[in-house]
Amino acid sequence: xxxxxxxxxxxxxxxxxxxxxxxxxxxxxxxxxxxxxxxxxxxxxxxxxxxxxxxxxxxxxxxxxxxxxxxxxxxxxxxxxxxxxxxxxxxxxxxxxxxxxxxxxxxxxxxxxxxxxxxxxxxxxxxxxxxxxxxxxxxxxxxxx
Amino acid sequence: xxxxxxxxxxxxxxxxxxxxxxxxxxxxxxxxxxxxxxxxxxxxxxxxxxxxxxxxxxxxxxxxxxxxxxxxxxxxxxxxxxxxxxxxxxxxxxxxxxxxxxxxxxxxxxxxxxxxxxxxxxxxxxxxxxxxxxxxxxxxxxxxx
Amino acid sequence: xxxxxxxxxxxxxxxxxxxxxxxxxxxxxxxxxxxxxxxxxxxxxxxxxxxxxxxxxxxxxxxxxxxxxxxxxxxxxxxxxxx
Amino acid sequence: xxxxxxxxxxxxxxxxxxxxxxxxxxxxxxxxxxxxxxxxxxxxxxxxxxxxxxxxxxxxxxxxxxxxxxxxxxxxxxxxxxx
Numbered sequence: 001x002x003x004x005x006x007x008x009x010x011x012x013x014x015x016x017x018x019x020x021x022x023x024x025x026x027x028x029x030x031x032x033x034x035x036x037x038x039x040x041x042x043x044x045x046x047x048x049x050x051x052x053x054x055x056x057x058x059x060x061x062x063x064x065x066x067x068x069x070x071x072x073x074x075x076x077x078x079x080x081x082x083x084x085x086x087x088x089x090x091x092x093x094x095x096x097x098x099x100x101x102x103x104x105x106x107x108x109x110x111x112x113x114x115x116x117x118x119x120x121x122x123x124x125x126x127x128x129x130x131x132x133x134x135x136x137x138x139x140x141x142x143x144x145x
Numbered sequence: 146x147x148x149x150x151x152x153x154x155x156x157x158x159x160x161x162x163x164x165x166x167x168x169x170x171x172x173x174x175x176x177x178x179x180x181x182x183x184x185x186x187x188x189x190x191x192x193x194x195x196x197x198x199x200x201x202x203x204x205x206x207x208x209x210x211x212x213x214x215x216x217x218x219x220x221x222x223x224x225x226x227x228x229x230x231x232x233x234x235x236x237x238x239x240x241x242x243x244x245x246x247x248x249x250x251x252x253x254x255x256x257x258x259x260x261x262x263x264x265x266x267x268x269x270x271x272x273x274x275x276x277x278x279x280x281x282x283x284x285x286x287x288x289x290x
Numbered sequence: 291x292x293x294x295x296x297x298x299x300x301x302x303x304x305x306x307x308x309x310x311x312x313x314x315x316x317x318x319x320x321x322x323x324x325x326x327x328x329x330x331x332x333x334x335x336x337x338x339x340x341x342x343x344x345x346x347x348x349x350x351x352x353x354x355x356x357x358x359x360x361x362x363x364x365x366x367x368x369x370x371x372x373x
Numbered sequence: 374x375x376x377x378x379x380x381x382x383x384x385x386x387x388x389x390x391x392x393x394x395x396x397x398x399x400x401x402x403x404x405x406x407x408x409x410x411x412x413x414x415x416x417x418x419x420x421x422x423x424x425x426x427x428x429x430x431x432x433x434x435x436x437x438x439x440x441x442x443x444x445x446x447x448x449x450x451x452x453x454x455x456x
Contacts, residue, residue, distance in 0.1 A: 012165050016176060017158015024183035024231045030251075031161060031176045034456055037242060038169035048382055050448060053432035078455065086169045090456060097182060099255055099373075106175075107248050110456055116434070118448075119455035120382035131383050134452035179373055193299055195365060198349035223372065235373060244456075255373055263346070263365075264372035265299035276300050279369035 001066060001074045003058045005049065007081040012088045019075055019093040026072040026095035028102040032110055034089040041126035042085060049080040050118035061112040065094070068108065068145075069101040076109060078119065111141045146211060146219045148203045150194065152226035157233045164220055164238040171217040171240035173247040177255055179234040186271035187230060194225040195263035206257040210239070213253070213290075214246040221254060223264065256286045291315070293358070295326065297336065298367035301343070304336040319345050319354045322364065336366070344369060374398070376441070378409065380419065381450035384426070387419040402428050403437045405447065419449070427452060 004010075012033045020029045036045045062074050073095035083089060092109045096102040113119075121132040149155075157178045165174045181190045207219050218240035228234060237254045241247040266277040293312045302308045316322035320340075327337045337343070345352050346365040358364070376395045385391045399405035403423075410420045420426070428435055429448040441447070 011162065012174075013158045013160075013162015015158075016161035016178075017156065020157050020178050020180065020233065022231060023180055027180055027182035029157075029176075029178040029180065031174075032244065032247075033161075033165050033174040034244070035165065035168055035172055035174065037172040048385075050379070050381055050429070050432070050450070053429060053448070056432050086167060088165065099177065099179070102177075103248070103252055103255075110244055110248075114456035115453055117455040118381070118429070118450065118453055120451065121454045122382070131451070132454045134454050139452070193302075195296070195298055195346070195349070195367070198346060198365070201349050259373035260370055261351070262372040263298070263367065263370055265368065266371045267299075276368070277371045279371050284369070 001059075001062050002076070003055060003062060004077045005054050005058065006077070006079060009079070009087060010077050010091070012091055015075070015077065015091060016093065019073065019095065023072065023095055025097070026102075027097055028099035029093065029095045030099070030102040030106040031091060031093040032106050033091045036083050036085050036087050036089060038085045042123050043126075044085070044124040045083045045089070046122040046124060046129070047080045047083065047089065048120045048122070053118050054078070057117045058113065061109060061116060064112075065105045065108050069096060069105040070098070071096050071101060071105055074105065074109075076113070078113070078117070080119065108145055111138070111145065114138045115142060146204075146207050147221070148200060148207060149222045150199050150203065151222070151224060154224070154232060155222050155236070157236055160220070160222065160236060161238065164218065164240065168217065168240055170242070171247075172242055173244035174238065174240045175244070175247040175251040176236060176238040177251055178236045181228050181230050181232050181234060183230045187268050188271075189230070189269040190228045190234070191267040191269060191274070192225045192228065192234065193265045193267070198263050199223070202262045203258065206254060206261060209257075210250045210253050214241060214250040215243070216241050216246060216250055219250065219254075221258070223258070223262070225264065253290055256283070256290065259283045260287060291358070293322075293361065294363045295322075296363065296365040298365065300368060301336045301366050304332050306330070306332045314358075316358055318358060319347070319352065319356050319364065322358060323354070342368060374441070376405070376444065377446045378405075379446065379448040381448065383451060384419045384449050387415050389413070389415045397441075399441055401437070401441060402430070402435065402439050402447065405441060406437070425451060
């Protein structure tokens with residue numbers, strides 16, 4: 001299990017390749033990348049976080065995922081600071097003997113990272129900066145687990 | 146939408162990177178890789194396929210996915226021939242504005258590729274070759290869509 | 291009519307080859323299977339349990355009751371194990 | 374007791390700073406919020422609607438009724454938007 005919280009960009013492809021490489025214990029690898037989308041004139045995203053709690057919260061979420069599903073690997077990378085359109089905000093990767101576990105764990109990680117990891121997004125758009133509001137459906141997504 | 150059926154290895158990391166690169170229209174990328182697992186003395190996997198029908202079936206499955214979900218991209222790569230333990234058998238990648246669509250489409254693609262694309266796996270193990278039997282749960286997985 | 295009949299995976303191994311040209315007047319897949327089963331012990335073994343088999347007509351999955359009119363290629367195989 | 378109080382996102386912007394040292398005898402988070410709200414108009418604006426806020430005690434999410442005994446760091450912030 002590996003958790004990285006960093007301001008620097010990461011290479012999604014290279015991380016996927018390294019995560020899947022040399023595995024003979026897992027038949028299924030699932031990865032997710034969250035990218036900055038060019039919505040309505042958005043030019044950048046600023047992500048604030050709570051140093052210390054961030055790593056702690058993500059680690060707890062990843063531990064819960066490895067407790068619930070039969071995983072052979074679990075990686076979470078999440079950036080903070082200023083990101084340009086098209087850049088990767090974060091990624092998760094899961095490896096499991098069977099695909100159902102890898103998919104479920106990746107979706108679980110994403111649902112909890114959305115609403116339980118202390119990050120706050122601010123969109124820098126044509127009309128100035130605006131804090132992103134939490135979506136009711138993201139909170140509701142937690143009830144399925 | 147891109148479908149590739151090939152005997153040659155592919156670079157999962159490089160494919161993930163290229164698939165996610167330069168996207169400003171999609172906030173979510175999901176990828177899946179199926180790897181040859183070292184189960185019970187397995188030394189290699191041989192994958193037979195039905196040339197012509199394979200591409201046709203996968204394309205139909207991918208088209209159905211793009212019809213059901215709001216996707217900005219969809220990639221399927223599937224190998225045939227002889228594969229060693231740890232090698233990537235196949236991958237799918239989906240890109241969507243929202244993560245729920247990207248995840249659902251990737252799982253849909255996997256469920257249908259398992260049971261509706263004309264590939265047959267033969268395990269080369271310590272006790273000789275053995276055709277892999279279809280699993281009832283893979284067939285049952287289709288009923289959720 | 292003249293049909294290309296294809297076999298895959300363990301069906302191919304039981305029949306002994308992956309493709310054969312067949313002259314037939316079978317109306318449905320099931321009729322064709324009855325004719326093919328009489329060709330050899332290998333064919334008979336391959337078709338001994340249709341419940342575990344799949345058939346494609348011109349590269350589309352079909353039922354064993356499907357008519358063969360207009361079909362050029364019939365493929366028989368076990369349930370697929372892709373992914 | 375002495376507490377580190379942290380603010381994030383638009384709470385930080387309303388309060389005007391991200392961290393302050395607070396001397397308090399508040400028994401619960403809710404009591405502490407009442408004291409903090411009296412500090413400035415910015416504080417009052419930040420805490421005007423608790424329903425939209427979250428609180429963490431020593432970096433674990435908590436309820437507004439949670440006791441503060443033994444706590445060293447209290448953080449207030451809007452619902453999280455990670456991922």
